[in-house]
Amino acid sequence: MGLTRRQFLTLIGGSTGAAVLFQACGVPPEELLVESSYEMPEDMVSGLDNWYATTDANSPVSNGLIVRIMEGRAKKIEGNIDFPINEGKHSAVCEASLQSLYHPDRIKGPLLRVGNRGEGKFEEISWDNAIDRLSSELKKLKDSGESAKMVFATKPLNSQINSIVSNFTTSFGGNHVIHEPLEQTTLKNAFQVIFGDKKIPKFDIANSDYILSFGSDFLSTWISPTEYAKAYGQFRQGNKTRGYLVQVESRFSSTAANADEWIYTKPGTEGILALSIAQVIISEGLADTQIINNLTNNDLTYLDQFAPSLIASKISDPSQNTEEVINKITKIAKELASHNNPLVIGGGSTAASTNGFFNLKNIYLLNYLIGSVNNKGGVILNPDPVNISDLRQTETSFSDWNELIKKMNNGDVKILLNYGSDPWYGLPDSAGFKDAIIEGNNGISNTSLIVSFSTIMDDIGYMSDLILPPHHFLEDWGINTPNPAPGHEIVAFQQPVVRPFFENRGEYLGTKSFPNILLSISKDPNLNLNTNFEGEDYLSIIKSKAKNLFDSGKGTVGLKNTKDFASFESFWNSVLQHGFWQDTNSKYKNKKSHKLPQFDNLIEEPNFSSSENPNKEFYLIPFESYGLRDGIGNSSLPWLQALPDTMSTAVWKTWAEINAKVAKDMNIKEGDIIRIASNFGNIEAIAYPNPGTPTDVICVPLGQGHLGGGRFSEKRGANILSILAPLNVKTSGALAWASTKVNITNTGKWRRLPKFENDVSEFPTDYEQHIIKITRYDT
Amino acid sequence: MQEHIQLNQKEINDIALSSVLETPKWWLPAVLISFGFIVTGLAAFFYMVYHGLGVTGLNRPVFWGFFIVNFVFWIGISHAGIMISAILRLTQAEWRRPITRAAEVLTVFSLMAALHTPLFHVGRPWRTYWVFPYDFSRGVWPNVRSPFVWDPSAVGTYLIASTLFVIICLLPDLAIIRDRTTGLRSKIYGILCLGWRGTPRQWKMQTIVGILLSALVLPVFVSVHSIVSWDFAVIAGVEGWHSTIFAPYFIIGAIHSGVSAVATFMVVMMWIWKGNDRILRPDHLDAIGRLLIIVATTWFLFLFLEIAFALFTLERPEIALRELQFFKWPFSGLFILFLLTSYFIPVPMWMFKNVRRSLPLMFISTILVNIGMWLERFLIIIPSLARKTPFAFDWGSYTPSIVEILIVTETFAFVIFGLLMFSKFFPLIPLFDIKEGMVFRDEIKIGRRTVPASIRE
Amino acid sequence: MIPGDFQFSKPPKNKLILLGVLGSIGFIVFAVIALIATFHISSWIDKPIVFAGEAPDQPIEFPHTIHVQELGLDCTFCHTNVTKGASASIPAVNLCMSCHTQLGDGSTEIEKLREIHAKKDVIQWTRVHRMPDHVRFIHEAHVKRFSGTRLVVEKITDSTNQIRLTEAKTIKAGAKIGETLDIAASGTCSICHGDVSKMHKVEQVRTLKMSDCVDCHRENDAPTDCTTCHY
Amino acid sequence: MANPSWGMVIDNDKCTGCNACVIACQSENNIPINEEDHFTQRRPIQWIRIERYWEGEFPNVKARFIPVLCQHCADAPCEPVCPVYATYHNDQGLNVQVYNRCIGTRFCANGCPYQVRHFNFWEPEWPDSLENQLNPDVTVRTRGIMEKCTFCVQRIQRTKRESEKNNTSIKDGDRQLNPACVNGCATDALVFGDFNNPESKVSKMKKKELGHGGHGDHSDHDGHKEHDEKRGYHLLEEYGTHPSVVYLKKVDYESKTVEKH
Known part of the structure; x- marks a missing residue:
């Protein structure tokens, strides 16, 4: 028969009515092709999958992960069963990091700002060009003797990256600062005073x-x-x-x-x-x-x-x-x-x-x-970690940032580098960071260069002059001493489980390993930095750390003692296979020097910022939802955006939890858009009355209200952090983010609160009452 | 009581064939308007197929909406034809004669409307043929336990039977038209009437077939709406559906709505075809009105029983459902509207003879019944699904979208379009039946009074 | 029964019969055409093949005849994964070049291959055998099941998609009815793919429609539970 | 050996309502992204969900969490109503949904008292490169068909294939076998296994908590028993669906102060 299927299809496709129907059943064009790859590595064979152990060394708590790789793509992340911290379990955030790897809005190469700052217009430039720009700016600063005007902001890191950043910054003469919206400085200070150690037990x-x-x-x-x-x-x-x-x-x-x-x-x-x-x-x-x-x-x-x-x-x-x-x-x-x-x-x-x-x-x-x-x-209490990687030594609190912002306004910060943190999003408006970046003291920002190492166009990236996209953690090496440790020493290793996603964009585009960028800049002879890295590149640094572990002869990898490995190579391979090294015998040793403090015997009352109408004010408690957490990085991932919050099952938006009875008195029903106003600004959120919220409290989740972050987070909801009062926690200087009082007004607007729970007029109760009740008596 | 109007055969022919032989002015615009609605509805349907059922208002608890409501509604309407022609024929109710054709044709078109609604309803309409037992190679057959497999067979049988009914009764009339037209038209009618020549043998066969079909179609008549009711009643998990009285309840409801629809249709016929009032007379309406009182009241008893049985157990989910159905806006409003329109307004109206014989009032009251019966299906399906499970967490609600409304309008337009087209080419009043009635016409004595035989039952 | 209504004369009998016969034939023809058309269109819609014997052109002409028949390469030499996993795997360009760096000078097709290799490019073959996304076909399980099985040649027909014939052909040319044969591991491929060694351009010999799979599964006591292939 | 009968035991006392299982499921089973509109239209697809119930009011308020997924009922109400056999019970105790057979009547969704069947109202879409994360073992569904929890049948099939290849039997609690939600559940509230294997963890738990291995009758449960009372129950037992999922009741204390009310 002379009629091929394709001709047949064309023939049939002629009639429009049929076309509509067949559109649903046709063979997608890409399935009519099959590809011969250039090479066929082990993990590229179609139909076979492999699991690789790794960890996320950039997250505050490193969980051991195993990643399913199929045809060169990461398909699924699960917990590493042997890893003593998470014991095979993983959180939604770990699972969803797949989406940050394959995010449609991931930055594909270095970007240079072309419009005004904050306009969000960028053009792609090559890596050589980008790194040249950064190092020449650094050189200019150094030559003019203003090295101290360089600030490197990162999120809290337990890993080798922290020491590389610190090393880099110190040798240049700048400042390494940490930013985290809901910082744990107070907690660690308390641990220091009580347990004599800043580590989390x-x-x-x-x-x-x-x-x-x-x-x-x-x-x-x-x-x-x-x-x-x-x-x-x-x-x-x-x-x-x-x-x-x-x-x-x-x-x-x-x-x-x-x-x-x-x-x-x-x-x-x-x-x-x-x-x-x-x-x-x-x-x-x-x-x-x-x-x-x-x-x-x-x-x-x-x-x-x-x-x-x-x-x-x-x-x-x-x-x-x-x-x-x-x-x-x-x-x-x-x-x-x-x-x-x-x-x-x-x-x-x-x-x-x-x-x-x-x-x-x-x-x-x-x-x-x-x-x-x-x-x-x-x-x-946890033992001191093996001396291979610096624990989160760098610490800065909100009060330090206040100082920094003052400096920025005075022109004492010329270059701001940023990795992983997002002070634009995470600092309250009242702190003045936004003004400092856009306007400064005299209408023009004194910070001449903001460089952001962002995988996605986050808020600070939006405000940056230069964006250098780093590898995703699944594409990069890493090493980490988890904090909190599981009661003994442990070192988690991160290995690239997939090839960099953008590597086929050519030599001059795509992403690069963040530590390697710093290492290559530090090697710039013009800069004349006096760094003391233990290797040429990031991998060799990590290997040298692993070598230290191997040389110490302590601990185990998998079921095998470190001593029993014949060579470093076999040790290294085993470490990568298992994802971590640990020494279960290393326990906390009592420090004689630590003196136990006594209970305070004076009442210390909390201070609250006042609000406009003190008679009708609520305590504002911002909280993290299970999926979005503090909103930095996570809110760009659709899985996490669509993950129902535990208590309200709300998704995709900023909502405000309010007591149902109070809401009824105030004539607020679910879906009403309410204005939450502190003395430092106001935001709008969708009301979610429920029987659980205390009567004098308003709870609003973090995570929304981003300028950027790609199509899933842009201009969505409101950022509760922006209206917080700039109050400090006494002695630690951290941001007292739960000490703002707010007023609430109903704007009269309404929109359906997107949530998983369907609409019920009354609060659902478990009518089956499948609960065993046990009566307890006072002891 | 009305007097007889004795018509001679020529008068009957003139009146009944006027619609076929002459085209009234309003006919073409009416056809075009209804055709326009059909096109819009089909366009909406293709839009829906292209984008997915997301364009409807359906959602997680309420998976069935307007389409199924409409399906049940049209199946219900279709019960009029058999009720009028078969049952009344078997019970020899003389007054049925002028309206049998209209009722049967209404049945056929409403069945067609009902049959293509599931096509709109399913997620992949291009795969709907899988419900028929055709698959010889894969060895995957339809699941005979599913009411959705019973539905096509029952409704299909019913459609075939009703179509046969219409054709059998049309044959003599077609022959009359054949002999009153010329040229191509005459030839076409000649083919269609299958060589009817009015021989005694043909008359005999036609009568026998009519009676046989009436008898044979009765079980189908009962089964069709029973099966439709089992689309709901087999599901134990939905409160308000899992009722044992659903089958008779649905059938009597179908008769209620179907006979009302026929009455509406009659009034319309009496209005728009001049001279019809000499064949279709108010005493026919009177008779239908009385029949409706009985049907409606029986139906109301079932409605009462359904609710009483449901609430008898005092189960929490059932109570939640009834609470939604009766007391929560907007269902409460619809429920009151439903009660008023389907029973409390029309039935008291029909009690009065003046009303039963008044065209406008009968028109209004029977239209009301059908609005009410449409609402009844809506109120059975939607609130039950909205409160489907005991998990209050998953309760939801439903608002139809414009696409659904357009597609539902399409089915109404389709039935109207079909009736218009039919009325143009075939007589809507069965000539032979009326002539037969003239022959059988009698007057009977009830007590001292002599009344026309048309209401003798 | 009312005289005067009808004025139709009786038609001649032979005309009636003729009309009746013509009418019935016409109806039957219509019904058959409609049925066949429905069946064909519906089964075609998302199936890999409508008409057997469709051999698409490939970007590089790869003659299986030379490689398999003349050089005697085993299927698994290139399609390495076929005994290990779900997919049979298409060989990488590197594998081709392991021979063709030396062999085959002067052929335009091999020059094309070398050019692609030099550019480190990929070859976009036109797919011949395609399973839709909702089908999970595991090569490994099928190869394992059929290799080493013994069967009796029952019938020999001309059609290429008769399972027993293709098996017989692969194993032994000119096998006789009633002969008992063992299927070698590499012979199993031809059960579904036909005798690829004789194909200059690879074509699909079996319909690979669901009925094809199901029939074979039934014949060989393989599970016919839907989740065997669909999940 | 008898065919396996896959099932799950869910301990409500351990469930914290964290929703980790939801993401694990979405990642494993190619569930389309639930956009914001899907929630306001009430059409999100989640094969497993956590239902949260309130009890009481502030300050004596409590919340309960119940993970609900397809119960793979032995007498599933969804199965008989499907006109095309797109859903049926297979010999391994799974309630199977055959996507390519489904025509989308949504009859099954009405039949299911657990509300665990989800309909693809829209064509599922993954923007650009997000498609890379799709699991090749699982069919990507089109619009117009139903989908639901499969107990990760692709994992079961793969494990079965592997074990046949290596001539081993399937290990109880094998992580390759466990559905994604079970592996993801941080508190181990979900346990998966074979009820036909008396040595499996689920069988033992069922025997201990449900008693007599069958479908327990807890109609006489008055809510004030000792802690050593059997905790097992089936969800919506009164519908007679005989689910393959056993729930263990939440344990709660009634303190004296609460009793005063």
């Missing part, structure tokens, strides 16, 4: 039988949620007795929802509650006398002003029954003291009121009072 949730948690939403976002959630599973049903979880928080977070008991306190008064619990324990003599004496200056009436009856009304909502609160506090104190393996943790919004340090200090001191430090089911 391991919280042995799995073996605990009673957890008292203050403000830390550890099941969804706080520090290392995957690890904690894994342990929580054990805590609930894995042990002989089911653990009991008490959550003290000003917001009904997902941890509060999962807790057996949720206690609401006014924001910032958690420390007072902790002291009250301590008072009960001490006055009833439920703890070891020696410890009590150490903590209270041998004075049993030391904390008497914190007796539950005296502080109950101070910490609770007026609608709550004071007597009930007193009973609750007493009950918790007694239970805490009577359990074998209790644990007290705190953080989150607790640390973010102006008295955050006071709160955290007294909260964590409870651990000493009940004797759960370095005990099973308690706070387990």
